[in-house]
Amino acid sequence: xxxxxxxxxxxxxxxxxxxxxxxxxxxxxxxxxxxxxxxxxxxxxxxxxxxxxxxxxxxxxxxxxxxxxxxxxxxxxxxxxxxxxxxxxxxxxxxxxxxxxxxxxxxxxxxxxxxxxxxxxxxxxxxxxxxxxxxxxxxxxxxxxxxxxxxxxxxxxxxxxxxxxxxxxxxxxxxxxxxxxxxxxxxxxxxxxxxxxxxxxxxxxxxxxxxxxxxxxxxxxxxxxxxxxxxxxxxxxxxxxxxxxxxxxxxxxxxxxxxxxxxxxxxxxxxxxxxxxxxxxxxxxxxxxxxxxxxxxxxxxxxxxxxxxxxxxxxxxxxxxxxxxxxxxxxxxxxxxxxxxxxxxxxxxxxxxxxxxxxxxxxxxxxxxxxxxxxxxxxxxxxxxxxxxxxxxxxxxxxxxxxxxxxxxxxxxxxxxxxxxxxxxxxxxxxxxxxxxxxxxxxxxxxxxxxxxxxxxxxxxxxxxxxxxxxxxxxxxxxxxxxxxxxxxxxxxxxxxxxxxxxxxxxxxxxxxxxxxxx
Amino acid sequence: xxxxxxxxxxxxxxxxxxxxxxxxxxxxxxxxxxxxxxxxxxxxxxxxxxxxxxxxxxxxxxxxxxxxxxxxxxxxxxxxxxxxxxxxxxxxxxxxxxxxxxxxxxxxxxxxxxxxxxxxxxxxxxxxxxxxxxxxxxxxxxxxxxxxxxxxxxxxxxxxxxxxxxxxxxxxxxxxxxxxxxxxxxxxxxxxxxxxxxxxxxxxxxxxxxxxxxxxxxxxxxxxxxxxxxxxxxxxxxxxxxxxxxxxxxxxxxxxxxxxxxxxxxxxxxxxxxxxxxxxxxxxxxxxxxxxxxxxxxxxxxxxxxxxxxxxxxxxxxxxxxxxx
Numbered sequence: 001x002x003x004x005x006x007x008x009x010x011x012x013x014x015x016x017x018x019x020x021x022x023x024x025x026x027x028x029x030x031x032x033x034x035x036x037x038x039x040x041x042x043x044x045x046x047x048x049x050x051x052x053x054x055x056x057x058x059x060x061x062x063x064x065x066x067x068x069x070x071x072x073x074x075x076x077x078x079x080x081x082x083x084x085x086x087x088x089x090x091x092x093x094x095x096x097x098x099x100x101x102x103x104x105x106x107x108x109x110x111x112x113x114x115x116x117x118x119x120x121x122x123x124x125x126x127x128x129x130x131x132x133x134x135x136x137x138x139x140x141x142x143x144x145x146x147x148x149x150x151x152x153x154x155x156x157x158x159x160x161x162x163x164x165x166x167x168x169x170x171x172x173x174x175x176x177x178x179x180x181x182x183x184x185x186x187x188x189x190x191x192x193x194x195x196x197x198x199x200x201x202x203x204x205x206x207x208x209x210x211x212x213x214x215x216x217x218x219x220x221x222x223x224x225x226x227x228x229x230x231x232x233x234x235x236x237x238x239x240x241x242x243x244x245x246x247x248x249x250x251x252x253x254x255x256x257x258x259x260x261x262x263x264x265x266x267x268x269x270x271x272x273x274x275x276x277x278x279x280x281x282x283x284x285x286x287x288x289x290x291x292x293x294x295x296x297x298x299x300x301x302x303x304x305x306x307x308x309x310x311x312x313x314x315x316x317x318x319x320x321x322x323x324x325x326x327x328x329x330x331x332x333x334x335x336x337x338x339x340x341x342x343x344x345x346x347x348x349x350x351x352x353x354x355x356x357x358x359x360x361x362x363x364x365x366x367x368x369x370x371x372x373x374x375x376x377x378x379x380x381x382x383x384x385x386x387x388x389x390x391x392x393x394x395x396x397x398x399x400x401x402x403x404x405x406x407x408x409x410x411x412x413x414x415x416x417x418x419x420x421x422x423x424x425x426x427x428x429x430x431x432x433x434x435x436x437x438x439x440x441x442x443x444x445x446x447x448x449x450x451x452x453x454x455x456x457x458x459x460x461x462x463x464x465x466x467x468x469x470x471x472x473x474x475x476x477x478x479x480x481x482x483x484x485x486x487x488x489x490x491x492x493x494x495x496x497x498x499x500x501x502x503x504x505x506x507x508x509x510x511x512x513x514x515x516x517x518x519x
Numbered sequence: 520x521x522x523x524x525x526x527x528x529x530x531x532x533x534x535x536x537x538x539x540x541x542x543x544x545x546x547x548x549x550x551x552x553x554x555x556x557x558x559x560x561x562x563x564x565x566x567x568x569x570x571x572x573x574x575x576x577x578x579x580x581x582x583x584x585x586x587x588x589x590x591x592x593x594x595x596x597x598x599x600x601x602x603x604x605x606x607x608x609x610x611x612x613x614x615x616x617x618x619x620x621x622x623x624x625x626x627x628x629x630x631x632x633x634x635x636x637x638x639x640x641x642x643x644x645x646x647x648x649x650x651x652x653x654x655x656x657x658x659x660x661x662x663x664x665x666x667x668x669x670x671x672x673x674x675x676x677x678x679x680x681x682x683x684x685x686x687x688x689x690x691x692x693x694x695x696x697x698x699x700x701x702x703x704x705x706x707x708x709x710x711x712x713x714x715x716x717x718x719x720x721x722x723x724x725x726x727x728x729x730x731x732x733x734x735x736x737x738x739x740x741x742x743x744x745x746x747x748x749x750x751x752x753x754x755x756x757x758x759x760x761x762x763x764x765x766x767x768x769x770x771x772x773x774x775x776x777x778x779x780x781x782x783x784x785x786x787x788x789x790x791x792x793x794x795x796x797x798x799x800x801x802x803x804x805x806x807x808x809x810x811x812x813x814x815x816x817x818x819x820x821x822x823x824x825x826x827x828x829x830x831x832x833x834x835x836x837x838x839x840x841x842x843x844x
Contacts, residue, residue: 030690038563040604048563122562122569177606179578197612198606198801199793200692221692226801230687230791233678239691393804395552398560416561425564433844437556440566 014302028205028218029517031076031498033508034231034240038198038224041181044162046120047112048416050245050271053159053509055201055222059100060162060186061210063091063110063141064153065511068266068504070325072153075511076105076163076187076210077141086148086460088131091156093139095208099165105210107135108316112166114143120175125457126155127422148458150342150465151418154270159509160421161373163187188327189215189513199224203393209513215496216500217518235261235493237460242501243493244508248364249310262496265489272321272415272422275313277358277375278442281481283407290348296334297341298382305486308370313489318473318511319423321415321487325462328470331477341382353383360390360410361397368410370483402437412488413438417505444481528830534824540812544587547782547808549730554603554806555579561604561805562664577603582657582817590809594816600809604802613795617817619689620794623786624779624821626710627717632772634718635725636765642726643733654726661723666782670716677712685709687791715788717782721775728771732764739763766837773829793837 037051044056050267063077072080077091088282097105111133120128129149134142143152155161165187168180175181182195190203201222205215223240225231228251234240236258244267245484246252256263277295279286286292301315314322318331345351360368369390376386386408391397401409416422425431425438429445449472457470492508494501500514555573565573574580578589593600599609608633628635642654675687685691690705697705736742745759784796791797795814802810 030693040558041606047561049561051561122559122564122566124566174576176572182605182607196615196793197602197607198798199615202695221695223688223692225687225791227687227789228793230674233686235676236689237682237686239688239693393552394560395550395554395557395804398556399552402556433567435553435556435570436565436567437560454800 028069028216030219030221030296031129031217031242031512031515031517032240033220033222033242033244034225034234035222035244035276036224036226036228036231037245038226039201042201043164043175043178043181043194044194045117045164046176046181048122050509051505054244055183055192055203056162056509057158057188057506057509058190058220059192060158060164061097061188061511062158062161063093063156064159064367066154066270066505067332068269070269070505075158076110077156082460086150086458087145089143089145089152090101090393091141091143093141093210094210095139097187098208099100099187100185100206101165102208103165103228104138105163105168105187106138106163106429107141107437108138109166110141110163112170113164116164116169117161121160122419123160123416123425125424126151126160129458131325136279138155139496148460149420150462151420151457154418155421157270157417157506158511159189159270159419159506175465177236183308189511190220193219206268211513213504214502214513215511216514217512219341220512238495241495241498242508244490244502246491246493247488249312249365249366249489251311252489252491252493253310255491256351260496262498262501263493264501264503265491266501266503267492267505268490269321269323270415270417270505271490271507272324272417273490274316274319274321274413274415275485275488276316276411277485278401278409278411279483280404280407280442281445282404282443285327285350285354286407288348289479290344291350291354292349293334294341294344294382295379296480296494297337297344298378298384298484299334299485300336300378301333301485302336304371304374308366308374308394308404309486309489312491313367313486316484316487319427319482320419320469320473324419326414326419326466328473330470331473334483338381345382345384350383350497353385355387356407357389357507358408358410359386359397359400359406360388361401361412362391367412367488367495372410388448398437401441402435404434404441409441410485419453420457424457427472427481428453442481444476444479446475446479449475449479520756524825525831528827532820535815536819536825537591539589540591540816543812543815544590544808545583546801547803547806547811548583550806551805552802553579554808557806559605559766576596577601592814599613599813599816602802602807604805604807604810609809612769612798612810613813613817616793616795616798618790620780620783620787620796621821622706622710623713623717623792623794624776626714626782627721627783628772628776628779630714630718631721632725632768635722636729636761638722638726638767639729639731640733640761642730643737644752644756646734651730654730658723658726658730661719662727664720666716666720667785669719670713670786673712673716674789684711686712689793713786717779719785720782721779724771725768726824729761729764729768732767733760736760736764739829753833766833769829769833769836773826773833776825777818780818800828 037053044053061076062351064072065075066074078094079092081090129145129147131146132144189209191206193204194202203220205218255261279292299457305313305315316332320327358372372388379386400406406437414422429439432443433439452468452472456465459465495519499516499518502508504510555570556572638654642651677684678686689709694705745755787794787796788800799814
């Protein structure tokens with residue numbers, strides 16, 4: 001018998017063991033989430049992004065959580081009230097919440113966490129108006145603001161405001177590199193069992209979770225599988241039970257065909273992932289709005305979403321995602337019109353055409369490279385010769401765009417729930433920061449837009465706020481510092497036996513304490 | 520083999536590793552992209568102050584020769600630094616990843632040598648026979664085909680056509696609480712495809728090399744003598760001929776070890792094998808300098824050790840070299 005024959009035999013035995021071995025999870029069961037995203041650590045107070053937010057929202061509880069209708073719901077705070085002048089918010093905490101190490105969750109922990117997040121989280125606008133926090137007793141928190149802050153409640157969501165144990169993080173070490181970030185102790189429905197960087201996060205049920213009867217599962221394992229093809233095989237073979245943030249059309253179609261797998265678009269309303277083409281407005285060729293509008297009239301969003309993305313993505317007309325309550329349906333769409341585009345080019349003095357370079361963020365080919373190549377062929381029709389400049393990796397692309405060394409660049413940017421958090425940063429003129437990615441890298445300056453955004457940031461009346469954002473959307477849709485292409489088609493694939501698959505506005509970046517296995 | 524010879528070889532090895540560290544230190548910094556911007560990107564953005572604070576924290580704002588001195592003196596005290604990305608000691612990250620890589624590389628080495636030499640010996644027995652022709656064709660194909668292509672073809676084959684082997688990872692997460700025997704078999708089951716993929720290119724080389732080497736040896740007087748004495752064919756081939764033909768194979772095995780480690784980088788990436796190769800690949804994309812340097816340092820150490828072991832085996836296999844030293 002050759003070595004290979006023996007090896008095949010051994011593998012076959014192993015295969016039979018794999019298939020015959022009983023599932024080792026007990027009652028409640030194990031949920032294996034497969035992800036292509038690699039978390040740096042597990043503390044969402046000092047780090048944004050999907051990779052950290054999924055485990056962080058299981059390990060840490062937060063003051064408030066949101067349902068699928070954008071309504072705030074009690075979590076660590078059983079109730080809350082906003083002062084009439086909007087200058088303070090009072091949270092009344094539940095009495096029975098404890099951290100995984102048994103210490104009670106108090107108002108001191110909540111106050112410490114908000115200030116730590118304010119200090120260290122990249123989304124500075126979330127808690128920028130927070131001046132001081134009072135803790136009159138162990139279960140009351142009073143957040144004092146420098147100005148009204150309507151985005152505050154959303155910023156107190158699990159994805160953005162994990163409540164950290166002060167007795168661990170308050171030791172004077174830098175929160176961004178605190179050792180506890182990789183071995184966190186929270187008060188959420190699951191406790192960290194094991195974190196293998198770049199490989200897996202294993203979380204066990206928190207038996208003393210303060211919400212009765214939750215969580216339903218015994219264990220959640222997040223497995224990192226960076227290759228989407230391998231990940232799909234793991235889903236099909238039952239090695240993984242859920243695949244959130246799936247965006248490739250081939251992947252989506254393949255998962256839809258699998259008998260035992262369900263696919264949903266629910267759970268991404270607050271994420272608001274936009275794919276856009278940014279114009280460097282400091283470039284003499286792009287400083288004229290007519291050139292930017294000509295480009296918009298030359299590109300067919302429908303072709304991109306229907307043909308390139310095989311119908312899984314949706315066209316995006318403006319800076320605010322269509323699922324947001326602030327989206328304005330009346331903004332101009334720039335339906336494809338080559339005659340108008342050519343006329344605008346001529347009016348701008350570019351009747352003989354021009355040359356431009358397009359960069360794109362390294363990512364799924366059909367969302368980036370294919371769209372860039374399509375634009376190259378389409379813009380040729382209005383006399384623009386495009387050079388597509390690929391970047392081998394994220395650092396190269398980020399260096400170009402952050403350093404304002406680009407003309408056109410495709411990018412994926414999230415809304416992050418409230419426009420104050422994810423939208424303002426890329427349009428406010430005081431956020432033009434060279435070297436800083438996802439700031440106002442297109443160098444757009446419009447005093448009216450600054451005024452509208454600053455007014456919307458402090459407007460407590462929801463109707464008036466929506467009106468301010470509507471005017472903002474109309475203005476930027478005319479100025480076109482960015483041409484919005486499509487909403488990224490995030491889908492969640494899941495084993496059909498799973499129940500209560502996350503469908504709220506934050507999807508899997510939300511405590512999965514109600515997810516359970518059915519028959 | 521004298522102690523002084525061994526110490527001299529170890530000394531050369533250490534010097535080589537120092538050279539590797541210094542060269543890599545500068546090469547990595549030639550790549551475009553600022554690690555602070557990458558970290559900021561992973562965080563979802565950052566202010567200018569946060570970028571400065573990141574550069575300060577990781578010493579990226581210091582002069583490059585100061586950074587080199589800090590790094591080299593850190594290595595001398597056993598400190599490989601902290602990963603920019605994971606905020607964890609590089610030695611800890613490598614500690615988690617080195618064993619899967621060693622398991623993969625050693626398995627591939629054993630597979631390639633044993634099967635390759637066996638094929639070469641069989642082919643050399645009748646150099647103009649059908650078997651010899653098949654081995655030669657297989658060896659040429661095996662040598663010509665890129666390792667990542669082999670991996671992808673095997674994934675397609677075993678993922679959809681004959682789904683009997685896992686095509687990614689090192690173990691099944693749903694068996695993580697199982698007993699030792701089941702877990703060991705599970706790892707062996709996962710090891711089949713990556714190890715075979717990595718072995719195939721070297722297997723072909725060993726087959727060709729051992730065939731040529733055996734052909735030369737089989738024409739020697741002592742083989743005729745062995746046959747004349749009535750030794751069995753198995754004894755002639757594997758006892759008398761192979762031992763004499765093994766010296767070039769041993770030499771190549773030592774030299775190929777470095778190639779095997781670099782091949783592991785591709786194989787680990789294709790099969791999601793949680794080894795050092797994948798850590799290096801991901802770290803390059805993230806400009807995680809300490810982790811890249813740490814992985815390269817360990818990889819060079821493994822190559823140096825493999826070469827010393829080869830030297831020792833060489834002298835063990837050839838009594839003439841022992842007499843010389």
